[in-house]
Amino acid sequence: xxxxxxxxxxxxxxxxxxxxxxxxxxxxLVKKIVGLNVFQASVFLLYITFGKIDGGTAPIIADxxxxxxxxxxxxxxxxxxxxxxxxTALGLALIVRINEAYGTIEEDEINAQDGES
Amino acid sequence: xxxxxxxxxVVIPLxxxxxxMLVRYRDWSWIVALFGSWACLVISWLLLQQxxxxxxxxxxxxxxxxxxxxxxxxxxxNAFVLLIVSAIGAVVTPYARESVRAEFGTNxxxxxYTAYMLCLCGLLGVTITGDAFNLFVFLEISSLSSYVLxxxxxxxxxxxxxxxxxxxxxxxxxxxxxxxxxxYAETGTLNMADLAKRLAxxxxxxxxxxxxxxxxVGISLKLALFPLxxxxxxxxxxxxxxxxxxxxxTATKVAVYVLLRFLFTIFNVKLSFGVMPLDTILLVLxxxxxxxxxxxxxxxxxxxxxxxxxxxxxxxxxxLGISFANINGLASGIIHLFNHALIKGGMFLAxxxxxxxxxxxxxxxMAGMGRRMPWTMxxxxxxxxxxxxVPLTVGFISKWYLVLGALERGWWFAAALVLLSSLxxxxxxxRVVEVAYLKPAPDDAPNIEDAPPAMLIPTWILIGASVYxxxxxxxTVGVAKQAAQQLLGVGL
Numbered sequence: 357x358x359x360x361x362x363x364x365x366x367x368x369x370x371x372x373x374x375x376x377x378x379x380x381x382x383x384x385l386v387k388k389i390v391g392l393n394v395f396q397a398s399v400f401l402l403y404i405t406f407g408k409i410d411g412g413t414a415p416i417i418a419d420x421x422x423x424x425x426x427x428x429x430x431x432x433x434x435x436x437x438x439x440x441x442x443x444t445a446l447g448l449a450l451i452v453r454i455n456e457a458y459g460t461i462e463e464d465e466i467n468a469q470d471g472e473s
Numbered sequence: 474x475x476x477x478x479x480x481x482x483v484v485i486p487l488x489x490x491x492x493x494m495l496v497r498y499r500d501w502s503w504i505v506a507l508f509g510s511w512a513c514l515v516i517s518w519l520l521l522q523q524x525x526x527x528x529x530x531x532x533x534x535x536x537x538x539x540x541x542x543x544x545x546x547x548x549x550x551n552a553f554v555l556l557i558v559s560a561i562g563a564v565v566t567p568y569a570r571e572s573v574r575a576e577f578g579t580n581x582x583x584x585x586y587t588a589y590m591l592c593l594c595g596l597l598g599v600t601i602t603g604d605a606f607n608l609f610v611f612l613e614i615s616s617l618s619s620y621v622l623x624x625x626x627x628x629x630x631x632x633x634x635x636x637x638x639x640x641x642x643x644x645x646x647x648x649x650x651x652x653x654x655x656x657y658a659e660t661g662t663l664n665m666a667d668l669a670k671r672l673a674x675x676x677x678x679x680x681x682x683x684x685x686x687x688x689x690v691g692i693s694l695k696l697a698l699f700p701l702x703x704x705x706x707x708x709x710x711x712x713x714x715x716x717x718x719x720x721x722x723t724a725t726k727v728a729v730y731v732l733l734r735f736l737f738t739i740f741n742v743k744l745s746f747g748v749m750p751l752d753t754i755l756l757v758l759x760x761x762x763x764x765x766x767x768x769x770x771x772x773x774x775x776x777x778x779x780x781x782x783x784x785x786x787x788x789x790x791x792x793l794g795i796s797f798a799n800i801n802g803l804a805s806g807i808i809h810l811f812n813h814a815l816i817k818g819g820m821f822l823a824x825x826x827x828x829x830x831x832x833x834x835x836x837x838x839m840a841g842m843g844r845r846m847p848w849t850m851x852x853x854x855x856x857x858x859x860x861x862x863v864p865l866t867v868g869f870i871s872k873w874y875l876v877l878g879a880l881e882r883g884w885w886f887a888a889a890l891v892l893l894s895s896l897x898x899x900x901x902x903x904r905v906v907e908v909a910y911l912k913p914a915p916d917d918a919p920n921i922e923d924a925p926p927a928m929l930i931p932t933w934i935l936i937g938a939s940v941y942x943x944x945x946x947x948x949t950v951g952v953a954k955q956a957a958q959q960l961l962g963v964g965l
Contacts, residue, residue, distance in 0.1 A: 376644075379640060379644065385636065388640055392640060392643055392644070395644070395647060396643075396647055399647055399650055399651055399654065402651065402654055403654050406654070406657075406658045428657075429654070429657065432606055432654075435606075435610060436609075436650060439610065439613045439617075439646075442613075442617055443613075443617065443639065443643050446617060446620055446621065446639065447636065447639050447640075450620070450624060450632055450635055450636045450639065451636070453624070453632050454629075454632045454633060454636065457629035457632055458629065466633055470630055470633070
């Protein structure tokens, strides 16, 4: 292992922090959902990375192949992707309803409207 | 049939959910939900009996042997939590019929029951499963459906509350997945019992440490531990009455269970409290929650919001019990989990009755309510006594064991703080009593009857249970002590 380690993990950490930052820093509700997606995508990459073995191939029995990648993390991530899609869909549906109710999708403007009433 | 009960516990509500959607007509979908929630109660009762008689049940989903297959593993801890969740579900469903009709547009009622059944399914699944990733999937089923349930509130702020919960809940869930992934990377297994075995043998590596951190933060977000509670007050305030009652009594309780499961079963006491200084962290956060949230509750004019802040404080008591990491402390956490579900469920249902009649839960509209709706207000006050911890209510039992746990650990100051913070509960309950009983109703107040029996009876079942289990503690204390012993791995 080199001093830097596997560069995949650095990408994971970068995506995780970037996504997390977008969720916290942006007032726009759609952008928050995008941030959430980036954040989740980093986790997908994390799982896939530690399921992969150097030189490993898909786990199908064939002649002349001895190293297989671990398929379990990959399958788990399929489930997590489904959950992520459901969350995104629900989040966007809520934003549509919020836009109908408030006429805006900016968090500060929504808060201002709630403050008046 | 009997050996497949663990699977049926989850499958029945899961099948009832699309059925509610298919029958569409509102009363039929209510009947489907009623059947589903009562069947769950019967199953969880039978499971608890089985655990008491024969010990731990291990059910292999699809007959695939663990650790490769998904295992449903039921011991005292989750058998008890299953019973709590399904009992609350069974009491709330009959109540829902009138309340939902009053608060929803008629064409959305079947959607409510669909989401409600999915939420019940998710919560029961989280509790029953013995597989770490399966737990995450069920957690997301329950979370996604509870976002939908909260968004069904009449006020438009229900939408923003639901959105806020969605963002924070998803962050929490993602943290949990990261934690589970790191554990898998370290040990190569997802089965909880297997994880526990492999983690016990190894020295704590940096991967395990990171997994521990991610899991604790993620679960704490779900259980609304101070300072990660920001989603909770709005969500409970603007959700429909039934949803507030159901979620307040079950969702955070299941999250507390998940915390117990991870800290004590998967990681062990040595790792959680020896290598990691989690006992001190939990102690400090729990104490702040007890005081800060109770103090904020005193200044709320919306009673649902007041109860929501009080919930955060009560979660503080449960976490405090966990931080003692001894039999009495853990037992008090588990007892309070049960007791608080009864009390808070009952009180939110009582507020739902008031909302049904006067369409407000603002304290300024409560004047003379003690005479206008005597049964409802009576239930609210008895529930309030339970929150304070007056003897002969369940709240007293929880606090008794909490103080015993604190003294056993030698943290006498924690015992003093528990008693001191109870005084804050006296203040916020007294405010309501004062307005409801001592102030006359305004002259122009319309003449109202008490809530219909279909709503009052479920409310009083929960409140009555909170008194009954304050006097007869055989079930709660007996099971909770055995659960605590199982978690700590002593005296089996």
